[in-house]
Amino acid sequence: MTIENRPANIIVNCNAPFLEIVIEGDWLLDVEIPNLELVLAKLSDGSEFKQVVFSTVSLGRWDSLLMTELIRLIAYSAEKGISVDIKTLPAGIQGLLSLVAAVPERAGDRRQTLHVSWLEIIGNCGLHLLNDVNALIMFVGNLTLSVTAFFRGKAHFRWIDLWRNIQDCGPSALPIITLISLLVGLILAFVGSVQLSLFGAQLYIADLVGLGMSREMGGLMTAVIMSGRTAAAYAAQLGTMQVNNEIDALEAMGFDPMEFLVLPRVLALIFVMPLLCLYADLMGVIGGALVTVNFFEVSLFEYLSRTVNAIHVTDLSVGIFKCAVFGILIALSGCMRGMQCGRSASEVGDATTSAVVTGIVFIVIADSLMTIICNRLGI
Amino acid sequence: MSSPYLSVKDMTMAYGDFIIQRDLNFTINRGDIFVIMGGSGCGKSTLLMHLIGLHRPLVGDVFYGKESLWQADYKTRKSLLRRTGVLFQSGALLSSMTLAENVALPLTEHTRLTAQHIRRLVSYKLALVGLAGFEDYYPAELSGGMQKRAGLARAMALDPEILFFDEPSAGLDPVSAKLLDDLIRSLRDHLGATIVIVTHELASIFAIGTYSVFLDMETKTMIASGPPKQLLAESNDPKVLRFLTRGASENSSISAIKNQRA
Numbered sequence: 001m002t003i004e005n006r007p008a009n010i011i012v013n014c015n016a017p018f019l020e021i022v023i024e025g026d027w028l029l030d031v032e033i034p035n036l037e038l039v040l041a042k043l044s045d046g047s048e049f050k051q052v053v054f055s056t057v058s059l060g061r062w063d064s065l066l067m068t069e070l071i072r073l074i075a076y077s078a079e080k081g082i083s084v085d086i087k088t089l090p091a092g093i094q095g096l097l098s099l100v101a102a103v104p105e106r107a108g109d110r111r112q113t114l115h116v117s118w119l120e121i122i123g124n125c126g127l128h129l130l131n132d133v134n135a136l137i138m139f140v141g142n143l144t145l146s147v148t149a150f151f152r153g154k155a156h157f158r159w160i161d162l163w164r165n166i167q168d169c170g171p172s173a174l175p176i177i178t179l180i181s182l183l184v185g186l187i188l189a190f191v192g193s194v195q196l197s198l199f200g201a202q203l204y205i206a207d208l209v210g211l212g213m214s215r216e217m218g219g220l221m222t223a224v225i226m227s228g229r230t231a232a233a234y235a236a237q238l239g240t241m242q243v244n245n246e247i248d249a250l251e252a253m254g255f256d257p258m259e260f261l262v263l264p265r266v267l268a269l270i271f272v273m274p275l276l277c278l279y280a281d282l283m284g285v286i287g288g289a290l291v292t293v294n295f296f297e298v299s300l301f302e303y304l305s306r307t308v309n310a311i312h313v314t315d316l317s318v319g320i321f322k323c324a325v326f327g328i329l330i331a332l333s334g335c336m337r338g339m340q341c342g343r344s345a346s347e348v349g350d351a352t353t354s355a356v357v358t359g360i361v362f363i364v365i366a367d368s369l370m371t372i373i374c375n376r377l378g379i
Numbered sequence: 380m381s382s383p384y385l386s387v388k389d390m391t392m393a394y395g396d397f398i399i400q401r402d403l404n405f406t407i408n409r410g411d412i413f414v415i416m417g418g419s420g421c422g423k424s425t426l427l428m429h430l431i432g433l434h435r436p437l438v439g440d441v442f443y444g445k446e447s448l449w450q451a452d453y454k455t456r457k458s459l460l461r462r463t464g465v466l467f468q469s470g471a472l473l474s475s476m477t478l479a480e481n482v483a484l485p486l487t488e489h490t491r492l493t494a495q496h497i498r499r500l501v502s503y504k505l506a507l508v509g510l511a512g513f514e515d516y517y518p519a520e521l522s523g524g525m526q527k528r529a530g531l532a533r534a535m536a537l538d539p540e541i542l543f544f545d546e547p548s549a550g551l552d553p554v555s556a557k558l559l560d561d562l563i564r565s566l567r568d569h570l571g572a573t574i575v576i577v578t579h580e581l582a583s584i585f586a587i588g589t590y591s592v593f594l595d596m597e598t599k600t601m602i603a604s605g606p607p608k609q610l611l612a613e614s615n616d617p618k619v620l621r622f623l624t625r626g627a628s629e630n631s632s633i634s635a636i637k638n639q640r641a
Contacts, residue, residue, distance in 0.1 A: 029490050029537070029538060030490060064500055064503060064535075064538050067503055068496070068499040068500050068502075068503045071499075071503055072499065092568075092569045092571065095565060095568060096507065099565055099566075099569065100507055103506075103509035105511035105512035109511075109512035110513075342519070344474035344475070344517075344519045345474050346474050347474075
């Protein structure tokens, strides 16, 4: 089936004032083609030529490759003020050439690639950050308005959306939270045991794990998991809705996307996060117990009673309060990035990435602040 | 000129066990502008997916020349499909790449051309579809019609022998749709390519179609084939006539009955 290719060749016959260009053989994308530079050189040094004519008697098969070379040749001749007799080319090529010339490039269409100096890059980063802060303030403001509307019973959203969101970010997250918290409890117990067993005070591992989990690690780990899981999902959902014009459609129907889409998601997370935090605390204590009871000659009863004595209601409520705050931050970063999303597939990816990054940054900053405040207040 | 290029033999298409169309038999000749038409949801686009090797038919086969598409092994199928170019409904340009990168993508993958040659080829293809100078734009910065033409430039990147179009004029204003039709026809004339178009746009069916098949949703098979104008003139099937006359045949028969009664 395959036909043997004849080698492509180009010959120049000087016949002043005509320059005859003979094109031979098969000019195809996957074959070697002759260099055009020699022909171009002929055109540039000889002002004796007034017109270029073609001879294509022995031209075989050809495709876009010949076209690009011809276009280059014609453009070059035009630059040198030499006319080209296109009529001497085959009809198919003439047709394509006229098609190429049919819509000439308009001045100003082409993009200028400008050199960007590092100073400009830094400046742009600064402006970008400023815009982000602005957008965040706007978003928080809008969200506050919708929350007020919610408490006055005037927010328009579907309750089923709220339940679905609670289902998505609550019970569905339990397996991963179980695994991570159990392991964190286990790690805390091991780390503590190294020091405490020096004094024979293995029993105090229970205090360490209990306090560590309930005040800090339970909430923090839950928040990190949820920002990877839920903030990303929110950003992707809302971003895709933005791409598909769904958010525009909601607005056109008279819904406030803030109330209809963002509010149920934020409320769901605020409701679910404290519960998940409590669950994570419990799992952490169980993880600690596994280690202590099995490796350090402490009975389960001793461990549990020690834990109950160590954890006060304040510790638990500090952890839960922190986790509720994290919930707000996670929902905020996810929804904000989703709503800001552009209109293309790659921008959905960008929105998701930046939702997770923003979420984790917010969480860590907020956690540090709250820990310092608790410390100063002596809570 | 009329040598068969692509043929479909006894093909049945299905999603799972839900049959879309059965017993399809037709041949597309070299140089044809072949129209696949039918109402919305009758399986036109699904048929296209089968022709370009994205869906395996439940029964039957697609032949490029004499070579079977679905009996062939993976490598042969790839090489058969290298001769095809596809323009998807909304252009399907990769949004994270500029137009030049989009068009260059198949060239860098399938040929061993130098970067300079590829750049010239890309400019040529873009000029061919009337987008000279738009190399460094991102798809999102262009209008729908321009995105579609850029998609066409990408479909033509490897000089395919056969070009598939999925609803080329959907979402375009009549003038842009007409320009796209003209472009398709002149590409066929000058490149000598074979064109397959999935559409329900009557204006373009009659303007550029040289042969057509009509898929029917209720009987789940093709109920007419032939040049579109001939179908309009000679077909007796009420469904085909209703489609080709935008339902006017139905109205006229009703008015004819009313006239008789009056």
